[in-house]
Structure formats: C-alpha cells, structure tokens
Amino acid sequence: MPRIARGRSGTMAEPRSPIPVYAARYREADLSAFCEAALRAAGADAPTVDAATRAMMHASRLGVDSHGVRLLNHYVSALEGGRVARAPHLTYVRETGAVATLDAGAAHGALAAYTAMDRAMDLASGFGIGAVAIRNSSHFGPAGAFALAAAERGFVGLAFCNSDSFVRLHEGAERFHGTNPIAAAAPVRGARPWLFDMATSSVPFNRVLLYRSLDIPLPRDAASDAEGVDTQDANAVDMLAPLGGAFGFKGAGLAGLVEIFSALLSGALLSFDIAPMVGPDMATPRNIGAFVLAVRPSAFLEPEVYEEGMARYLRTLRRSRPTAGGEVLAPGDREWREADNRARMGIPVDPATAEAFAQLSLRYGLYLPETQSTAY
C-alpha cells in the first residue's frame, strides 16, 4: 500500500519501502464506472451507488488503498446479503437548533455520512456550526472523504465513526475500541484543503496483514500479542495498540472521545457490540455509529483573516526545517501528491482486488475496466 511504500514514518522503526505488487492500473473514470455498475448490479439504489463509489474513489485517488476500491467486493456482498440496505430509508429522528440525529436505516455508511455532512453544512450556514449524530449505519470507508466534502464547500469539517473492536486499551490485554478514526479538513483559498485522517490505533489492521504477507517486522508500538504485549512479529499480532506507545493512554482516550460522539450521542452500538466486518453473517445490519460536524469560518471572523492566516500557517509549516533525509508536509500534502501521480499514471489495484473484479464481471456480466499501461 502506497502509505507504506512512501515510508510515511520517516524513522528506522518503519521499513521505508516494502513495495506493494500491483496487478494493474486503471483510469479513474473507468474504475469509477465499474464500481457503479457492480453496486447497481448488486441492487443498490442510485444514492447508494453514488455515495459508495464517491467514497471508494476518494481513497483510491489519494492513495489510501486500504479504503479504496478493494472494498467494492465487500460492499457487494453486504448489499447482496442484506447487511447493507439496497434502498435505505434515512430518517432524522431528532432535529433541534444546530444539531440532528440521523437514523441511517442500515444504509451504506458513505451515504449516511455524506447525507449527514450535507445537513451539518446547511445547519452551519445558518448557525455557524452544525452537527449530526448517525445511528444504524455501516462501514463508511475513508473518514477523510466526509471531512473533505465540508472543506470543499468552505467549511471546517470533522468526521468520526466507531467500528468493531480491534484495539486494546492502554495497559489492556483484549480488543476493546475499534480503530475509531478522526478526520478533519479545512478550506485553503486557491489550493486543495488541509486534510487529516487518522485511526486512533497506531496502524490499521490491514497494515499488519501487509507486513505478514511481506514477512517483515512491524514498526514498534503498532500491535500486540494475545497478552497485550507489543510485538513486531506480524504473525503474533492479536490486536492493535492505541496510538502513542508508552503514551498509549492518549490514543485510547482519543478512541474513547470518538466512541462518545459516534455511539453514545447517536444511540448506535458500542465498538465491542458491533459484529466483525468480515464474518459469516452478511445479513444482519451492524448499527455502526458516526458523527459529523461542520464549522463556518466566516461566522467567527472575517473570511480574509481566516484565509490569510491559513495560507501563512501552511507556507510556514512547509518551510519548516526537516530532519536529515526527512520531509515536512502538511496533512494531505502526501495524498494530494499521490492523487497527481495517479491522475497521470492511473490508479493501481492489488492482485486480490483485480481477481475480485474479474469474478464480479463474470457474475454480473460487466465489462472489466480497461487496464492502463503505466508507460501511459
């Protein structure tokens, strides 16, 4: 996965370039059309097809392949099994002042989150801030996609969600919280948004799986064995460690903050009650929770003061002195750079995903997207 290939950590603790093997590259439009066709074939209604494809393509375009088109096959199974509603009814069960609670009716998580963020922005247009808690949702993919939707319209956006237990507590020896991501985005005049998207664990589990398949040691403080002791042996990993290493009470506390907003304020299930993402039961809705918030800068100060401040902040940040061999970037810079590469080179897809595409094309009689020569 490019996040790893690009050696994001910049320390010796993390290998700088276990180059992932890609089966093929595709043009964005072709990949997007294939996702839409497969979701439609699985019975998804138009809003679900659009939202799920938009979220997957956000991740595949920006290089967050763990949450990109590799999820298509999973989403198709969830739609076919009934875990995710093909034609959901999304209902606001509470609407008061600048907030609302959305019952997503087992909708695809991306449809729920985009719908909620649209409402949060409408509320923020009037009240300066708007927030929507989401219950009865499902896996929403890349949290950054929904924060970005706000920034693209001039709002500072935040998106949280909980998920099935995979991360130990600080000094804990069993899975408790999900990877409970925090995503935020802020508009930048005349440039692409500041974009931040992190799991509150040190790494996502798919990174452990990658290191397993590559048979290389994990970074320190990333994952733990069945006793909750951190290990760099990917094969010994039983759970993920909260962000922070020796300061893991911070990562665990941030995961708890996400849990409070996503589940306790929405009425969704708590992480430890959520059915696993991959399991035999693809029929029962998972009732995952999420929370989105939009803030309108012009409600707090003159827009140009915000815009000039943000421009100067980012200019200064990008000029900040790097370590030897290091590179200082603002959140999102690496992803936007990768988006430029992929616009030119095409979007790479791993072998398992390419194989899943082939199966989907056989099952539904869909044309496979044309592969793009990397020389292109």
Added chain:
Amino acid sequence: MPRIARGRSGTMAEPRSPIPVYAARYREADLSAFCEAALRAAGADAPTVDAATRAMMHASRLGVDSHGVRLLNHYVSALEGGRVARAPHLTYVRETGAVATLDAGAAHGALAAYTAMDRAMDLASGFGIGAVAIRNSSHFGPAGAFALAAAERGFVGLAFCNSDSFVRLHEGAERFHGTNPIAAAAPVRGARPWLFDMATSSVPFNRVLLYRSLDIPLPRDAASDAEGVDTQDANAVDMLAPLGGAFGFKGAGLAGLVEIFSALLSGALLSFDIAPMVGPDMATPRNIGAFVLAVRPSAFLEPEVYEEGMARYLRTLRRSRPTAGGEVLAPGDREWREADNRARMGIPVDPATAEAFAQLSLRYGLYLPETQSTAY
C-alpha cells in the same frame, strides 16, 4: 510530579517511580485562599482571582501539578508586568447562531476560557451545540478544567488552545506548534465525569525538566535534539516530539487541528508567533488563542439512553482485561483517585513553589497557608 510518580506509561520505556520531593502539603481551602490573596495583591479583579484560582486548584486537586499552584508565581508576575490584564474587558466581537468569538482583552486565560464555556453551554442549551473561539487570551492552565466545567453541568465539553512553539513537526527539525492540548469531558450519571486532557506532544516540557533534575533517561519518542532526532538524554533536548513516535504525523496533525480551531478561527496568533511563556518581557500581552465547544446529549437522543450507554461503556472498559502488572483505567480515573488521596493527605507542593509562596508572603504581607502533616 505524581503523573510520573504513578508511572502512567506502564511500560519499561518510562521509569515507574522517580518519586518527586515535596516540601509540604496543604489543605485545599488554605491553598486556594493563599492563591486568591496573592492574585488580589497583584491587582487582579475578582473575576480574574476566581477563575485563575479555580483552574490552578483543579490541577492541584487532580494531581496535574505542572498546571497547578506552581503557576501562581508566574501569574502574579504576568499581572504585575501587565502581560495579563488585572481588570480585563472581555468582549464578544461576533455572535451568530450557535457560535461566538470572544476578544479576551488580554485577560487571564482561565477567565477567558470559563467565560467562553459558560456561553457555549448557554448556546448548547438552545441549539444543542455551542462553540466560542477566543482571541487575545493568555496561558489558561489545565485545558481539562474547562471541559470539566461543561461536563459538571451535563454537557459534553471540548477545550483546545495553542501556545508558543515547542514541538517539532513529523520529520521536522525545529520547534513549530505549541503543546496544543486537547481536553474533553463527558457527564456520567451519579459519578464523576469522564475526563480527558492531553498535550499533542508526547510529554510536556516540564517533564523533560523533571527528568533532567532526576538525571534519568526520558521515555522513547518523547523529545528531540537540535537536529530533530529523538533522544532519551534530557540534557540534549531542544524540542518536544509530536505524539506517536514513528506515527508522529498523527500527533503533528492533531496539533494542527488545535491550531486551526484555536488560532485560525479566532484570529489569535499562530504558535510560532507567540512570545515564550517565560522571558524578559512580562509586559506585552501574548494573544494566545483557544476554542471551547459544548454539546447537549439530550438534543441528540433520550437522556437515559445516553446515561445508560455511558454507564455500560465505562463498566465494560474498567473490567477489560489488563496486561500483566498493568491497570486499565478510563480517562480521569487516575486523576479522581489522586483527588481523593489529596482530599485526605493534603495537596503537595514542590520546593521551588513553596519558596515562591514564602517570597509572595513577604512581598505582600500575606499569611502563608498552614502546612498539613501527611500523618493527618
């Protein structure tokens, strides 16, 4: 400092018990009265005296001594020098919908933050959520004090602030962000609130100073030398590392999120423009920024659903299996436990602070608080 004495990290990376040396212990009421008398003697008006004392006592009561009464002498100097206004005029420069922007007029940061959180709660009472951005403020002490003020009245509270540069960026080799804390608190029916207060650096600088004085190695990934390379030699430390170690892009991103809310939405100075906390100039206001947010759970769902969910979440968390020799706690548990100890044993004060008290009592003719026998 008890945070260290209690070996919070629970790993071998951090020594479990460099026991701090205390000069004396005082009863809370006596300590509080001495702080009020000293601030009053320095010319602070009643609201400033009350807010600054309340914030310092929050920290000293809960064992966060870095932000407790050891700050009294600093605050007295700031009031005498004029950096902090003795009788500030706090003005709302913007008020729209569920948000407002407070110009604190160089008020003590605690007065600004408590004032803003009161307004945020009033707004959340009507709109379900309320937020106030703060400019022209000063050092506000323990961020958790202001989040707790919301939770004590039944709101979920968030508090952010920026501060002078002390923390490098990920792969950075110079000070950029402040320790930019994130604090959050949530009400728990019939119990003390869930309370989370973290710096977005791995450790506060005062912990580096403590390790220096104790001549013991720092935890890994806590601080860096002048080249931005992490070091465990407290004497070689030139800057702090962002939370996360190899995943420091997460700590740096969180610091940026705090900067956006505290400075870019408020119009306050950016971290790298803020004058150092300790320096020759105690006359010029620092224009630090902050941001507070209050959320009313009953706006999102039935209060008993929130209350029962929170109770079950915390019960399950506290029963989660610990590592061998470890202890699983919810955010705040350790602090509330320390508060119980201190209610019984008295609040400990380090030698430098005890000496400062003596100087203050001479300068202003104040009675020193009676020391409490630890046998008491």
